[in-house]
Amino acid sequence: MIIPPEILNLLIIAATAMVAAAPVVLLLLWLRDRKGGTLW
Amino acid sequence: MNSDPVLSADLGWLILALFSAVWIWLGWWLGRRAQGLDGFMLAGRKVGLALGTATAMATWVTSNTTMAAPQLAFQMGIWGMVGYSLGSIGLILFAPLAKRIRELMPQGFTSGDFIRLRYGNLAWRVFLVISLFYAFGWLISLGMAGGVLINALTGIDYHIGMSVIVAVCVSYTLLGGLRAVIGTDFLQSLIILTGIVILAVLAITKVGVDTMHEQVLMERPELLNLLFPAAIMFLFNNLLFGVGEIFHSNVWWSRAFAFREGVGFKAYLIAGLFWTPVPIVAGFLALTVPALNINVPTADMVGPLVAGELLGAGGAVLVFIVVFSALASSLDSLLAATSDLVLTDLYKGHLRPQAREEELVKAARWITLGLGIMTWLLCWPRITTLAELLYFTGAFVASTIWPVAAGLYWRSINPMGATLAMTLGTIIGLLSYFMIGFYVAALVAAAVSMTLVLLTTWLAPRSFDWQRLNPAPIPAREVR
Numbered sequence: 001m002i003i004p005p006e007i008l009n010l011l012i013i014a015a016t017a018m019v020a021a022a023p024v025v026l027l028l029l030w031l032r033d034r035k036g037g038t039l040w
Numbered sequence: 041m042n043s044d045p046v047l048s049a050d051l052g053w054l055i056l057a058l059f060s061a062v063w064i065w066l067g068w069w070l071g072r073r074a075q076g077l078d079g080f081m082l083a084g085r086k087v088g089l090a091l092g093t094a095t096a097m098a099t100w101v102t103s104n105t106t107m108a109a110p111q112l113a114f115q116m117g118i119w120g121m122v123g124y125s126l127g128s129i130g131l132i133l134f135a136p137l138a139k140r141i142r143e144l145m146p147q148g149f150t151s152g153d154f155i156r157l158r159y160g161n162l163a164w165r166v167f168l169v170i171s172l173f174y175a176f177g178w179l180i181s182l183g184m185a186g187g188v189l190i191n192a193l194t195g196i197d198y199h200i201g202m203s204v205i206v207a208v209c210v211s212y213t214l215l216g217g218l219r220a221v222i223g224t225d226f227l228q229s230l231i232i233l234t235g236i237v238i239l240a241v242l243a244i245t246k247v248g249v250d251t252m253h254e255q256v257l258m259e260r261p262e263l264l265n266l267l268f269p270a271a272i273m274f275l276f277n278n279l280l281f282g283v284g285e286i287f288h289s290n291v292w293w294s295r296a297f298a299f300r301e302g303v304g305f306k307a308y309l310i311a312g313l314f315w316t317p318v319p320i321v322a323g324f325l326a327l328t329v330p331a332l333n334i335n336v337p338t339a340d341m342v343g344p345l346v347a348g349e350l351l352g353a354g355g356a357v358l359v360f361i362v363v364f365s366a367l368a369s370s371l372d373s374l375l376a377a378t379s380d381l382v383l384t385d386l387y388k389g390h391l392r393p394q395a396r397e398e399e400l401v402k403a404a405r406w407i408t409l410g411l412g413i414m415t416w417l418l419c420w421p422r423i424t425t426l427a428e429l430l431y432f433t434g435a436f437v438a439s440t441i442w443p444v445a446a447g448l449y450w451r452s453i454n455p456m457g458a459t460l461a462m463t464l465g466t467i468i469g470l471l472s473y474f475m476i477g478f479y480v481a482a483l484v485a486a487a488v489s490m491t492l493v494l495l496t497t498w499l500a501p502r503s504f505d506w507q508r509l510n511p512a513p514i515p516a517r518e519v520r
Contacts, residue, residue, distance in 0.1 A: 001266045003118055005253040008264075011122075012240070012249055012324050015317030020237045022097070022314040023230050029090035030226070038088040038300065040219070 045195035047356045052194025055357065056201075059364055060208040063224055064215070067372075070223035071216015077397050080217035080404055081149065081380050082298040087222055092299045092307030093314075095222045098229035098369035099291060100131060100315050102178075106236070106322050106366045107185055110343035112274070113323035114336065117256075117263025119271030121323030126275060127282035131312030134286045138296040138304030140448050144509045151293035151444075152385035157509050158447045159455040166462050167443075168385055170436045171288060175378040176418065177433040179411070182371045183419035189363050192344040193356050202419050205364070209371040210412030213379075214405050218298055221372045228369040233318075235362035240321045242351055247328045255331040263327065274479040277434065281482040284437030287444045291377040325350075375415075379408040434482035435469025441486055442493040450497070451504045457496025465489030 033039040045052075074080045087095075105124070112120035145154060151171065156164035183206050190201025212220050256263050265271075286292045296304050325346045329336060334349050336342050347359040383404050388395050395403070443458035469485025 002257065002261065002264045003253075003266055005250050008118070008253055009249040011320060012244065015125075015320040015324075016237060016240045016244070018314065018317040019233055019240070019321050023233045025310070025314065026090060026094050026097075026226070026229060026233075029093060033088040033090045038086075039091060040084065040086055040088065 045191075045193055047194045047353060047360065049194050049196050051353075051357070052190065052196050052360070055360055055364070056190070056196075056204055059361065059368075060204065063208055063368055064212045066224050066227070067212025067216040067220035069216075071212075071220040074217050074219050077400050077404070079219070080401055081376075081383075082294060083218040083222055085298055086300045087295075087298050087303065088300060089303050089307055089310075091222050091226055092295065092303045093310045094229040095225040095295060095369075095373070096131060096292075096307055096311035097315055098225040098232065098366075099373040100127070100286075100311065100370075101229070101232050101318055101366050102182060102185075102370035105319055106232070106363050107189065107343045109319040109323035110326035110346065111339045113263070114326035114329060114339055114342045116271040116274055117260075117268060117327075118266065119268055119275050120263075121320050121326075123271065123275035123278045124319035124323060125316050126279040127319065128312045128316040129279050130282035130284075130286035131308050131315055133283060134292055134296075135305045135308035135312065137287065137445065137448060138292070138299070138308050141293060141296040142299070142301060142304050144448070144506055145297070147510060148297050149294075150381050150384045151288060151290045152381055152389070154293070154447070154509065155443075156385070156389070158504065159443070159453075159458045163443070163455055163459040163462070164385070164389075166459055167288070167440065168381070170440060170462060170466060171290065171381060172378070174285070174289065174433045174437050175374060175381070176414075178374055179371070179378070179415040180418050180423075182367055182374065183415050184422060185363075186367050186371075187419065187422070188341065189344060189360070189367070192341045193348065193360050198422060199420065203416060205367055205371065206412055206416045206419070209368055209375060210409060213372045213375045214408050217404070218294065218376050221376045222295075222298070224372065225369045228365040231365045232362050232369070235358050235365075236318065236321050238358060239325065239347055239351065239355065239362075242355065243325055243328060243346075246350055247331050251331050252324075252327050256327050259330040270477070270479060273477075273483070277479045277482045280438045280441070280486045281434040284434070284439070284441045284482060284486065288437055288440035289377065290381045291373050294377045294380055375408055375411055378411055379404055382407045382411070432473065432478070432481075434478070435473055435485040436466050438482035438485040439463075439465025439469060439489040442489045446493055446497075451506070452497055452501035453493065453504070454496040454500050454502055457493055457500070460496065461489040461492040464492060 109124045112124055155167040183202050186205030187198035187202030190196050191198045326342050332349050344359055348356045387403055439462045443461050446453050465485040465488040468488045469481045472484040473481035
């Protein structure tokens with residue numbers, strides 16, 4: 001049972017988009033913690 | 041294409057020198073305010089959500105993610121990379137455990153503390169053997185990966201590259217303790233994630249998923265087969281392996297102790313969710329091998345070779361920086377956490393029970409240095425491929441899943457049963473590793489361990505007082 005190209009495409013694009021969102025989320029959390037004095 | 045380095049050795053040395061200086065300076069700068077043993081070992085127990093999430097992610101994104109994920113995709117196709125991504129289940133499942141650990145042991149230091157107080161000295165010693173064996177397996181895997189990467193990309197000798205990465209991580213961990221580790225992890229996680237995304241986008245636009253699919257289907261169709269039996273076994277094995285690694289290892293426990301109250305659950309959950317796609321993004325690069333007609337001399341070099349071929353010198357620089365960051369972010373964490381385990385459970389636990397805080401702070405630094413030297417010596421001969429080395433420890437760690445998880449929630453777990461579960465789970469898991477294959481070791485170990493924990497608890501239940509995990513009184517609302 002071979003994975004169809006459309007599914008492979010979806011898997012790769014969705015995974016890449018999620019990884020791209022991660023640094024943004026981390027930076028937002030960092031800003032929030034820094035503002036709230038809860039970084040360390 | 042051949043396996044010639046894609047970067048000149050001069051450029052390689054420049055990048056190495058630049059990043060080494062940055063990490064060491066940052067480690068010193070972040071660690072200068074660390075006060076006492078809590079400050080050095082656990083960053084003062086006040087780490088917030090941003091740094092907590094980043095350190096969990098960066099530590100789990102190792103050289104084994106950035107290098108072994110393409111290797112596994114190259115060997116096992118779709119299920120190789122998807123199976124690798126299930127390593128995130130360990131982080132996600134550890135989220136409630138981290139909350140529970142912080143509640144039950146607000147003054148705890150190591151995972152060894154928990155096993156000793158929960159199950160007694162025999163289980164503690166069995167656990168220490170497992171935990172230290174795993175820690176060294178991972179340290180060797182990381183050190184070796186450093187040498188392999190630097191050699192593959194720049195032609196700098198394996199032994200020199202490996203020595204540099206180990207020396208840099210030891211230096212800044214020595215200077216700043218866990219504060220340095222967590223602070224550098226934040227920056228490293230941003231570099232790793234951004235770098236992986238850039239590589240993935242360039243690979244998609246240069247080769248295209250359809251072309252990739254078409255060429256793999258022509259040359260190696262088994263890689264796209266959703267019913268590839270060994271790969272499916274690998275998927276479940278990897279899931280349990282990841283859970284075992286995280287549940288038992290002091291790398292994750294020390295963070296649970298270091299995070300401020302209320303942070304552990306959220307940090308591990310967010311880190312797990314965002315980690316899931318990382319091996320898929322790093323791994324699919326290997327599926328471009330047939331389309332690009334690359335000659336891959338050894339499977340553990342497939343990642344750097346594909347990136348070099350796809351993206352030229354600029355891409356190779358990027359891969360170099362990403363994997364150097366991934367290596368450092370894991371190696372520093374492991375050095376710090378293993379040093380804590382050796383200090384608390386071996387030095388103080390067995391050799392110097394009366395040691396005072398000043399002595400322990402000093403000893404912590406010597407132990408970190410000693411661990412670094414041992415790692416360097418063990419990495420010197422390049423023994424086996426990265427994935428094989430990594431999976432050799434699968435039987436050990438998977439046998440601890442049930443004793444750890446059940447011991448945190450169920451009062452009635454039988455301590456002797458937990459000890460037997462770890463011992464026999466490891467032995468039978470190792471036998472299956474050699475008799476069947478690496479992809480079943482964790483599965484078998486976890487199954488044996490589970491059976492023994494449940495059976496002995498059913499036959500001879502015990503009652504445990506949770507207060508014994510914390511010498512200081514805990515408010516009643518915190519312990520259910």
